[in-house]
Amino acid sequence: GKTGPVNEVRREVYAACLARADEAPGIFSLTAPTGAGKTRSAMAFALRHALRHGKRRVIVALPYTSIIEQNADVYRALFGDEAVLEHHSAAYSREAPGTESASERRARLAAENWDAPIIVTTTVQLLESLFANRNSRIRKLHNLAGSVLILDEVQTLPPPLLRPTLEALAHLVEAYGVTLVLSTATQPALAERPGFPGLPNVREILPDPASVFDRLRRVRYEIDVQTPWPWPRVAATLFEEAQAMVVLNTIRDATALLDEADGRDVLHLSTLLCGAHRRVVLADVRQRLARREPVHLVSTQVVEAGVDLDFPLVLRALGPLDRILQAAGRCNREGRLDAGRVVIFAPEQGGLPPGAYTAGTSVTRTLLATDPPPDLDDPELPLRYFRLLYGNLREALDEENILDKWAAFNFEQVARAYRLIPDDTVPVVVPYDPPGRPGVRQAVLDRIRRQGQAFRPDYRALQPFLVSLRARLHEQAVAQRLCEEWVPGVWVWHGAYDDLRGLQMECPLLDDPVI
Incomplete structure (x- = not known):
């Protein structure tokens, strides 16, 4: 059946991860498309590498709470509850207030100390701790030493903090015996090169990522960004299929499309919904998809990285290239169709979040405008995109001058300035x-x-x-x-x-x- 080639590729990725795990510690990248089984394969690499080189624990850092819960559940099923510690803001609220089970108490006490063989945490929790100046935040840092650190969805590192972030990660590898794994379908160009002080000696785990991407082609891209689309056209295209999703750049755009689709059966995901509500909507979406029932989802970027949905049609508003490719990863994910449809369009009244997001969108517009259009399944394309983006933003890759503050030992200012999520x-x-x-x-x-x-x-x-x-x-x-x-x-x-x-x-x- 259709699952044949997908499972074959998953086995290959897994085997490559085991084969390279014996290599000397340092910095590795794992570049594989959505659905290639990166979650398990990266962990297989980390565990074998840890055994081979006497590393003390495996730490997995992910950008969003929703995918942390999903991944932690996968690891618990494999290794048992005792081995896995989930450390993020929502991890302790599973049971009714006032009752704390023994396992929750153990988790709470271990959490600040990161005292478990496998830690699953947020990128925010990990990176802000490296720049923090409070005991409760830095209590875990000694447990980072001698660990294998998997940075998943590494393309989500925010450009305004990129230089201090890379400097800190390189320091962990060099001085604290950390092996770093950069895992994503859209590798950002983080390796050092002339004019860009990135990470030294990054080794790709897969012998030939391009062939893996080629064999896992699951979608046909329709690029239509020259003529802006009014909302009625977006709504009409969304309802061309019984199951479809549209991903927009801002909450305001999502609201405008909900207004346009008024009276029709649509679901909505954005940060206007609290976490508990988003989980219920996602469960509803998954159930409808599984039962082949009609489902039309209007979403912002909250749906993109790692949330495992599988639609035959995905529409994506023109945005940063890595976001477009992430959205495409929610289309024909399991390869049940010959090809899913991914439509990239420019909304007529669409807005964009400011800063790097807008800069990334304009780089993407340029890349997509070539004739013939680029092959969006080529893993070299994201590297080209990020090189252009970081080149354009060169001055803005340490917006808060954190490296200068660090050099001056001004740690209080460093802690205040290094914020992945704005404090406002x-x-x-x-x-x-x-x-x-x-x-x-x-x-x-x-x-x-x-x-x-x-x-x-x-x-x-x-x-x-x-x-x-x-x-x-x-x-x-x-x-x-x-x-x-x-x-x-x-x-x-x-x-x-x-x-x-x-x-x-x-x-x-x-x-x-x-x-």
């Missing part, structure tokens, strides 16, 4: 109750009201119900009495929260109200 947001607790778990959120709120303050377990229990508002918008919401400080540091949203659209607020001021 305020999380608010939204009125959403997941099916089958009514009252969980309210029980936590009642308890902290009685206590007069929130403790760490309370924050963790509220994590799935948070939406982050930009600070200026939060001030506006407080002035309009849409938001109340429940106890110091905990804000509760009293405004509208819609079952489809999530948090609702009239805000002409801002492009994207929410992170």
Whole structure:
């Protein structure tokens, strides 16, 4: 059947990872397309390398909480609960508040120390710890020494922090005996080259990535970025297939398309929905896909990296090349069709997040405009794209001058300046109750009201119900009495929260109200 070639490639990638694991420690890249089994293969490399070279643990860092949970579950199934520690903001809120099982307590105590054979964490948690100046953040750093560190979806490293990030990673390898694995379908150009002080001596694990990409071609690209598409055309194309997804660049664009599709059965994913709500929507999408039922999903980039959906048709608004390729990885993922359709279009009224995202979109527009258009399944294309992007942004790859502050031993300023997620947001607790778990959120709120303050377990229990508002918008919401400080540091949203659209607020001021 169709699974034949896919499984053959997965076995090959796995075998290559085992074969190269005996090599001397240092920096490796694993460049393989979506669906080639990178999660297991990178871990196989790491474990064998650790055994061969006496490394103490394996640390996997991923950009999004949603894929951390997914990957940690895969590793637990393989290695057992005791071996795997999941360390991120939402990992402790699985059970009802007030009850902490022995395993959760063990996880909480081990978490700050990273005291387990396999750690699954966020890129934010890992990298911000390297630049932090507080004990609770740096308590784990000694356990990084002598480890194998897998940076998954490494293309998501933010360009404004790229130089200090690469410097820190190179230092871990050089001085602390870390072996680094850069794993992604869209390798950014991180190796050092003239004019770019990147990572030294990066070795690719696969003998011939291009042949793997070639054999896993699963989609046909339709590139239509010369003439902008109005929203009615986007909606009409979305409904050409019974199952389809569109990925847009901003929340405002997603909202505009939801308005256009009003009255039709659509689902929506963006950061206007709290984590618990997004999980329920994803489960609904997966169920409909599996049952071959109609499903039309309007999403922002939250869906792109690592979320394992499989649509026959994916539309992607013109954006940075790596994002387009990530979205394409959600199309015909399991290779059940001869070819899925990926349509790249430029929305007429579309917006773009500022900074590197806009710069990346303009590099992509140039690359796609060539005649004939480039082969989007060629793994060399992302390297070309990132070289151009980093070249254009050369001055902006250390926007906060962190390397100068570091050289001057000004660690407090370094810690303040090195932020993967901008600090200008305020999380608010939204009125959403997941099916089958009514009252969980309210029980936590009642308890902290009685206590007069929130403790760490309370924050963790509220994590799935948070939406982050930009600070200026939060001030506006407080002035309009849409938001109340429940106890110091905990804000509760009293405004509208819609079952489809999530948090609702009239805000002409801002492009994207929410992170």
